[in-house]
Amino acid sequence: MKKTGERSSSDGARTPGVPGSSKKGRRKQRHRKRQGGDAKNASLHRAEAGHSAGIAEEAGSSRPEGAKRQRKARRAKPNRAERRALLNQKLHAPVVNIDPGGTSVEVIQPAPAPKEEVKTHGSTQVRQSGPAEQHAPRPSQGYRSRENDANRRRHPADMRGDGTHRFPSRHRHQATGSQELYAALDLGTNNCRLLIARPEQRGFRVVDAYSKIVRLGEGVGRNRKLSDDAISRAIEALQVCQQKISERGVQRARLIATEACRAAENGEEFVSRAKKEAGLELEIVSQETEARLAVAGCVSLVDPEADGVLLFDIGGGSSEIVWLDLRNRYGARGYALTRFVRTWTSLPLGVVNLAESHGGVHVTPDVFEAMVGDVSQRLENFPLGNELSRAIERGNVHMLGTSGTVTTLAGVHLGLKRYDRRRVDGAWMEQEDVSAMINQLLNMSYQERVENPCIGEDRADLVLAGCAILEGIRRRWPCQRLRVADRGLREGILMEMMAADKVWSNSNHKRRRTPRKEYNR
Template identity: 35%
Template sequence: MFAALDLGTNNCRLLIVSSGQRGGRIIDNYNRVVRLGEGLYDTGLLSDAAMDRTLIALHHCAARIHRRKSYNLYAVATEACRRASNASSFLDRVKQETGLNINVISPREEVELAVCGCRTFLHDKVLRRNRTKTLLFDIGGGSTEIAWVRIDPVKRKQTLIGCCSIPVGVITLKEQFKKLTLNEYYQMVDFVMNKINHFERIHQIRAEILREQVQFIGVSGTVTALASMILKQPKYSRAAIDGLLLDTTQVKDMIRHILVSKFNKIYDYATVHHSKLHYLLPGCAIFEAIHTIWPAEDIVVADRGIRDGIITSMQENKLTKNNKHNFNLPHFLVKN
């Protein structure tokens, strides 16, 4: 058994996979919105209410993990715990109450895990379309990670050319732009563009996109939610979303539709189906900023990420069975 726990700014996610000679099989998949980073932008602290919510979810995760007879576990925390001054005491409390030892990972490690989790898509001939590089982005609750990756289709390997992490996610952006008027929506887009322009100036990715050399992959609840809405799913289906190839015009059209629905107070499918529109809209603004700078024609939607990267890394490194503790995560991508 391989268990991966990802404690993010907005969500707490657990994935448990059994691995055998015939491949892997998902045993358990848990995802709860905990909003751990709620209020962090204003106070620099994890609030008592947010920590209590998160601890409830982590108790559920611990119970699901410990009922397995044999497992390898790696648990990570990201931006909220990187930023909050009381994160260390909170994680000590988590360990004491649940037995879970959660490691705070760096932005670079977070990017590497997301890339590793999406590796199947990087080497899929249909999804890659003979492109030599990949631009992968992951819109989180407290930060957004961007990876610029070179693909070697012959050796089926990938090299991380460069990456950046901006401290802007759906929760932090919502708390910074509190009124969320239409004017503020476009201010959010400009704000995010200013954060990522430096990365574009260094790597000149836009020119590669215009030469049709770049695969575009979106990893986030924002992108998967938009894809689900485009497909008009009555209930979210991961099987239909994960690996879906969309024209980016479809995504932009859905965002326009949401904006019209929100600010003209038209209560149709878009607003009714997604009651948490106040978190979706900041994610849409981040996507618009990314796509404005890097106008790819199509996008691969990935309902996977850090947990999948952890599982892949553990499986490939043949970690010792019955290891009920965390271990040092190996560097599984080639670095510059």
């Protein structure tokens, strides 16, 4: 007998909300509903998967299950050359002639359009040139008639008129890379130096270098003429330089000669012979130009915190001294410092003519003091010399030397067993170090100087003459620090040419992210 009020559901559980139903029955009911929903969703997923698999099988796809579908490659758009060719076909369609019998077909291509086309309002107007225009060269064309070329006024040292050479394409090979190559040649009293470089960021990367001691100014102090032996040595070195310039495909070059050709009576005759035998046209530069180029080549080594720099270049036949007053530079650095030249001078004393006057093989302390006396006498007429002395007394002024003399002193000071430009260029020397190195070289015999790896036989008879010039400058303006620069006129020439061509301000110039490599001497 069932109790009154009790109801039974079809699944045997008590109905919720009716007297006699339990919590256990309600939990079972909710569990069955959840299982039923999950089963329904699973069946739908299986049906969709089966449908997709059937479509893939019908299409013959071999893609494994779970692999991602590959995106179909888009059709490549035509490039500029293809678009130009398509446009040309539309504008100048070929003419097709079919034989009446249908046995042959002739396709006649249209004649090429003239180079000069004028586009107006979306249409192309072709301007025909008459017979006179076809033969007469236009000013905008890249060639000149012989009459115009003969009447054209040339610079005495080159084709451009600014002291540099622009080599025509028929005289050079194709240069590697998209950037032009620049060459700088410095034919001095003692050395012949060549540097070939490519612009990079705010400087340049050296591609090739050459240096040879030729002693072109040997005997000029006595005879006022270049000797035949010295000319032969210089011509031989210039021929090597010309070969390097040609093989590298140099587009811009400046080739200068300094004091030896300025002082010699046959300097112009030597320049003509060099052009004839070596194929290089030299430019004899003034003392002011030489001083400016020395500054341009070394300003990157100026201390950013310095208020002034006393820069000197001890050459074979002359020595240039420049005062850079940097008290009002307002953060300027690098090549921009060339604008701060306060004063300069050029002494007619170099290592070659000073060694010829006093002797350079066996140098005693008395001979050395006589050399220093000659230099000190020349420095008395330095413009603004007393003002420079007061600036040095206030401090924060350092020396910057560029010559074989200071690089030799730095190499000996560093104790190098072999000359290493990477360690010498930019090295700092205190005043006590410079004095110690000069005394050390003065106490060496000639043979000991020859055997020193930083001096060698080529400089053994000249190095003490250079030390005497340096000592004369130090006694006149004693600075506490000296920075060594293994660079000079060649680097200055390259910097000036590249700055004139605005290679660093060109947005299309490809800049490298790798650091610039140094070159070995």
